[in-house]
Amino acid sequence: MRNLLLSTILIFFISCGAQKVIIYNLDYVITYRLNSNLQLNPAQKEELENDVGNFLNSNKEYSALKINSILEQVRFNKKDQSPKYTVKNSTKILTQIDDVYFHLSAHFTPILSEHIASLSTKQQRKYLIKLEEKGQEIQKVPIEESLEKALSRFSYMFGDLNKEQIELINKFIQGQQRFRQLRFKHRALFAITTDEIFILKEEKERRSAFEILFKKYDVDFEKRLKENQVKNLIPFWIQFANNLSEKQKDHFNERLDEIRSWIVYFAKQSY
Numbered sequence: 001m002r003n004l005l006l007s008t009i010l011i012f013f014i015s016c017g018a019q020k021v022i023i024y025n026l027d028y029v030i031t032y033r034l035n036s037n038l039q040l041n042p043a044q045k046e047e048l049e050n051d052v053g054n055f056l057n058s059n060k061e062y063s064a065l066k067i068n069s070i071l072e073q074v075r076f077n078k079k080d081q082s083p084k085y086t087v088k089n090s091t092k093i094l095t096q097i098d099d100v101y102f103h104l105s106a107h108f109t110p111i112l113s114e115h116i117a118s119l120s121t122k123q124q125r126k127y128l129i130k131l132e133e134k135g136q137e138i139q140k141v142p143i144e145e146s147l148e149k150a151l152s153r154f155s156y157m158f159g160d161l162n163k164e165q166i167e168l169i170n171k172f173i174q175g176q177q178r179f180r181q182l183r184f185k186h187r188a189l190f191a192i193t194t195d196e197i198f199i200l201k202e203e204k205e206r207r208s209a210f211e212i213l214f215k216k217y218d219v220d221f222e223k224r225l226k227e228n229q230v231k232n233l234i235p236f237w238i239q240f241a242n243n244l245s246e247k248q249k250d251h252f253n254e255r256l257d258e259i260r261s262w263i264v265y266f267a268k269q270s271y
Contacts, residue, residue, distance in 0.1 A: 053271035113210035
């Protein structure tokens with residue numbers, strides 16, 4: 001659930017060349033990603049794509065408004081040379097980001113629950129296998145690969161990084177390992193509960209049980225997320241962002257302008 005929604009938001013950070021194509025076909029992209037786990041038949045897939053389209057249409061204005069507000073807050077003001085980030089304003093911004101996620105999650109949960117609950121016995125088995133495979137993938141990703149991806153993303157947003165910044169990012173990624181292991185254990189429990197829900201005979205019962213499971217997942221995730229933000233993310237971000245060069249700040253602001261243009265394009269789409 002979280003991976004899908006965050007991936008949807010993170011598409012705004014990929015190369016501009018493919019950006020408009022992905023946004024234009026966002027309902028298809030999300031459906032494709034979901035279906036890679038659910039293995040739906042053509043009729044089920046069409047119904048899911050329609051539901052995803054309605055979800056996007058219902059939430060695009062809210063998402064655009066909130067994300068644009070966040071972009072404005074993180075933007076660097078060249079006239080203000082004082083340290084931009086403190087624990088207080090960093091926490092405020094992260095809370096707003098979390099609010100967007102949990103808002104989208106709350107509106108998407110009934111859709112996802114309905115489609116998982118309607119899976120056939122054969123599809124259920126395939127879904128459980130996919131859950132196990134995804135969990136193993138998370139656990140097996142080497143720290144070097146995580147660091148490489150992080151450096152690529154930071155370079156894209158801030159430009160060339162110096163040695164001290166690379167070392168700081170490396171330290172941050174190392175600190176994220178405990179959070180990643182907790183995520184793996186949580187996914188394992190999620191898979192076990194999913195298997196138990198599939199035993200229920202009535203589809204209506206399964207749908208209600210999945211809605212409860214996803215809500216509990218979000219509550220547990222929020223607790224782990226806040227802990228990680230306090231211990232790792234906020235201290236890292238304050239040190240990193242408050243020591244950027246003027247060139248890096250300009251680069252970051254330019255990227256924010258690009259993202260803002262993508263958000264405007266997204267808000268104008270009809271899915």
